[in-house]
Amino acid sequence: MQTYARNSAGRGDSRTFLMCRPSHYAVEYAINPWMDTSQPVDAALAASQWETLKDAYLAHGHEVVELEPQPGLPDMVFSANGAFSVDGRVYGARFRYPERSDEAASHADWYADRPDDWAFHAPRFVNEGEGDFTYVEGPGLILAGWGFRTDPAAHAEAGEVLRRPVVSLRLVDDRYYHLDTALAVLDDRRICYLPEAFSADSQVMLRNLFPDAVIATEEDGAAFGLNFVSDGENVFINAEAEALGEKLAAEGFTVVPIDLSELKKGGGSVKCCTAELRR
Ligand code: ARG
Numbered sequence: 001m002q003t004y005a006r007n008s009a010g011r012g013d014s015r016t017f018l019m020c021r022p023s024h025y026a027v028e029y030a031i032n033p034w035m036d037t038s039q040p041v042d043a044a045l046a047a048s049q050w051e052t053l054k055d056a057y058l059a060h061g062h063e064v065v066e067l068e069p070q071p072g073l074p075d076m077v078f079s080a081n082g083a084f085s086v087d088g089r090v091y092g093a094r095f096r097y098p099e100r101s102d103e104a105a106s107h108a109d110w111y112a113d114r115p116d117d118w119a120f121h122a123p124r125f126v127n128e129g130e131g132d133f134t135y136v137e138g139p140g141l142i143l144a145g146w147g148f149r150t151d152p153a154a155h156a157e158a159g160e161v162l163r164r165p166v167v168s169l170r171l172v173d174d175r176y177y178h179l180d181t182a183l184a185v186l187d188d189r190r191i192c193y194l195p196e197a198f199s200a201d202s203q204v205m206l207r208n209l210f211p212d213a214v215i216a217t218e219e220d221g222a223a224f225g226l227n228f229v230s231d232g233e234n235v236f237i238n239a240e241a242e243a244l245g246e247k248l249a250a251e252g253f254t255v256v257p258i259d260l261s262e263l264k265k266g267g268g269s270v271k272c273c274t275a276e277l278r279r
Pocket of ligand 1: 033035075078080081100130131178180181205225265268269271272273
């Protein structure tokens with residue numbers, strides 16, 4: 001795969017990521033179309049794939065902090081869903097399905113235990129953290145998904161808590177049940193997204209707001225390519241999404257492919273396993 005570093009160090013801005021080791025990861029229930037309980041998960045492989053992602057972040061100068069995995073919460077590895085933070089203010093999650101609802105407390109406690117760094121706000125409305133919320137630093141804009149998991153009322157609540165305007169985007173394809181399976185932020189102003197995952201009206205909104213966006217294809221979406229993490233220079237992306245990786249490399253990003261095939265069985269990839277802590 002072609003790569004191209006925009007600065008000599010090949011390093012983007014240093015980020016802090018909250019990750020949760022897949023110690024109890026399994027596909028024990030099906031709450032999205034990717035999950036098939038009859039398909040076995042290789043726990044040892046999932047663990048080594050997760051470790052590779054963590055090591056890639058560290059190798060690129062990012063900080064990784066770990067949340068303690070809890071037995072009985074097999075989806076906890078998808079730490080992106082636990083909260084959404086901007087400028088040290090934190091909007092907590094409230095999960096749609098009972099299978100995951102106990103995850104919210106672990107995240108809430110983590111922030112509450114660090115009151116000098118974080119102001120945690122418990123949510124009134126159902127929302128799945130960075131699964132359905134993302135932040136575009138340049139314009140100071142929150143992008144938010146609804147349609148499958150997050151209650152649109154949570155968008156207004158998040159905007160108040162985080163003191164930022166929110167753009168509500170409607171998801172219409174259940175394979176792309178979270179915003180972070182269909183859209184990702186590349187740097188402080190550019191995004192990449194799969195238009196077909198959004199309603200026709202939301203597509204118009206995205207075109208108007210982000211005329212220079214990188215447009216992904218159905219194939220990129222199905223390879224979980226949109227579920228990437230970018231530090232503005234390096235894009236950590238599911239290895240299966242080769243075509244999107246090449247497209248982003250041609251746009252000047254350094255592509256870091258990570259094989260997360262076992263996590264895909266749970267309906268997640270790079271971004272789902274990564275909560276960005278924005279202090
Ligand atoms: N099995 C999990 C669920 O359906 C996957 C969550 C993926 N996380 C994400 N940020 N998209 O809730």
